[in-house]
Amino acid sequence: xxKVENLTxxxxxxxxxxxxxxxxxxxxxxxxxxxxxxxxxxLFLKAIVALTPVDxxxxxxxxxxxxxxxxxRLRSKIHYVSQHFATQTGxxxxxxxxxxxLSIYKDKKPNLTLDGKFLNKRLSLLSGGERQMVHLKRSLxxxxxxxxLDEPVSAxxxxxxxxxxxxxxxxxxxxxxxxxxxxxxxxxxxxxxxFPQFT
Amino acid sequence: xxxxxxxxxxxxxSHILISLLLIILCAGISLFLGLKLEKKILLAVIRSxxxxxxxxYILRFIFKHxxxxxxxxxxxxxxxxxxxxxxxxxxxxxxxxFSVSFISxxxxxxxxxxxxxxxxxxxxxxxxxxxxxxxxxxxxxxxLTGVSLCLDRFISDIALKKEYIEDQLAMGATRFExxxxxxxxxIGSGMTPILNAMMVSxxxxxxxxxxxxxxxxxxxxxxxxxxxxxxxxICATVFLTCVGVSYLSFFKFFEKSHRFNxxxxxxxx
Numbered sequence: 001x002x003k004v005e006n007l008t009x010x011x012x013x014x015x016x017x018x019x020x021x022x023x024x025x026x027x028x029x030x031x032x033x034x035x036x037x038x039x040x041x042x043l044f045l046k047a048i049v050a051l052t053p054v055d056x057x058x059x060x061x062x063x064x065x066x067x068x069x070x071x072x073r074l075r076s077k078i079h080y081v082s083q084h085f086a087t088q089t090g091x092x093x094x095x096x097x098x099x100x101x102l103s104i105y106k107d108k109k110p111n112l113t114l115d116g117k118f119l120n121k122r123l124s125l126l127s128g129g130e131r132q133m134v135h136l137k138r139s140l141x142x143x144x145x146x147x148x149l150d151e152p153v154s155a156x157x158x159x160x161x162x163x164x165x166x167x168x169x170x171x172x173x174x175x176x177x178x179x180x181x182x183x184x185x186x187x188x189x190x191x192x193x194x195f196p197q198f199t
Numbered sequence: 200x201x202x203x204x205x206x207x208x209x210x211x212x213s214h215i216l217i218s219l220l221l222i223i224l225c226a227g228i229s230l231f232l233g234l235k236l237e238k239k240i241l242l243a244v245i246r247s248x249x250x251x252x253x254x255x256y257i258l259r260f261i262f263k264h265x266x267x268x269x270x271x272x273x274x275x276x277x278x279x280x281x282x283x284x285x286x287x288x289x290x291x292x293x294x295x296x297f298s299v300s301f302i303s304x305x306x307x308x309x310x311x312x313x314x315x316x317x318x319x320x321x322x323x324x325x326x327x328x329x330x331x332x333x334x335x336x337x338x339x340x341x342x343l344t345g346v347s348l349c350l351d352r353f354i355s356d357i358a359l360k361k362e363y364i365e366d367q368l369a370m371g372a373t374r375f376e377x378x379x380x381x382x383x384x385x386i387g388s389g390m391t392p393i394l395n396a397m398m399v400s401x402x403x404x405x406x407x408x409x410x411x412x413x414x415x416x417x418x419x420x421x422x423x424x425x426x427x428x429x430x431x432x433i434c435a436t437v438f439l440t441c442v443g444v445s446y447l448s449f450f451k452f453f454e455k456s457h458r459f460n461x462x463x464x465x466x467x468x
Contacts, residue, residue, distance in 0.1 A: 051369060051458045071457050076371030086366035105373040143368060 005058030018196040030190030045148040079144035093119040111141040128155030270326035285346040303443030311436040345437035349389030374453040382445040389441035
């Protein structure tokens, strides 16, 4: 489904962040990336969808090389979910419906299964855990095939975390796959990579 | 028809000194209230006095050499100065901002300047310096203000909305989709002064060129015709300059792979 070959990235200031990273991800699979803060795990996720340039390496999604003009289409299939909540303005409903104004989702409709009162809540009033949940739900509503999750449940309380895990399990059972950056012990069955050691 | 609308008189040095008394009063108030603006005010007055006085003598010299190479030389000096001034405002300028501003101001002022000198207010010869220099000066002066505000807004929006932009790109937005609202706001910001001036011109204030012509004794009707054409030309120039500067900046900040140019982004955040 996803194949990462010899992915290498460095900055003059920090040196090599990851070198010759190889990884294969199959439908229904979860791979956890564990490593120190600032080691480049988030950048690795961004590199998979070409949001950051790399020194060398290739990414194949269903045997197709992920470069050039097909990137917006590819990013709608391989969805990088940043740990940063990108906006503070508007309501939860605005946040969930905004992506459907993009040309790539013009034929799709948002899934607003949350209760009406919560949908009308201002984003600025959400707790950290609620924001992560809304962020995850928005990504799932876009029907990606792979999720690249960057510490997606770190601020959630146990009950919300369980709901989030149920959603992710459902996504995996439907044939999706996940690469999950975390500092905590793995919460699902899956391969663990101690970043940046890929072997 | 040309006629002397009012009698003009020659201003003396004493008239300028009397005007300066008002600025000394303002500086005194600033000092008394602890506003710390007196130095800025005095510097601005001294600079503008020297510059405008020098301009009077320089223009008198230039107008004696009424040939096209003189026009191009003056235009070049004004263009470089306008570009240089326009990039001073953004607190965090990026590599290449001078060329972006220069190209935009040059193209926009060349288009509307030619349009003005050949079609809207045709001159004979087309470069007739006493007419052409003030007209082109007004066009350049306004486009530098527009570029300055536009660039400042564009850069601060990119820095402020970096995560939002990246979130959109990560979902599959194209670079053109994510930048459209930012460019729209930046152009709107650059055009605000001229649009505001156009909305109230004739109602709250008499525009600068019209004031000058009336004070010089020209017919108010003729002055208003000139002013209408100039406002239209300035509006078009500011719009074209802001479009140019926004899109050229956009192509510098975003790569073909629909992502940020990281190196440039780091310069402004």
